Amino acid sequence: MNTFVRMLAVTLAVGTLVAGCGRKGDLDPPNMPTDQQNKLSTKEQKVPDRPFVLDPLL
Secondary structure (H helix, E strand, O other), X not given: OHHHHHHHXXXXXXXXXXXXXXXXXXXXXXXXXXXXXXXXXXXXXXXXXXXXXXXXXX
């Protein structure tokens, strides 16, 4: 039983870490021309890009 609880805790911790990876922001609609994407991004406040350790893997 103790081993099961430990494995469950590790599984949940890894799942939480993996789900937290990525960048915040809206998804771009598919097949949208880049000029329209640029117009959408200029309307919102720019968020400074902060590099993350795992960015090269993306």
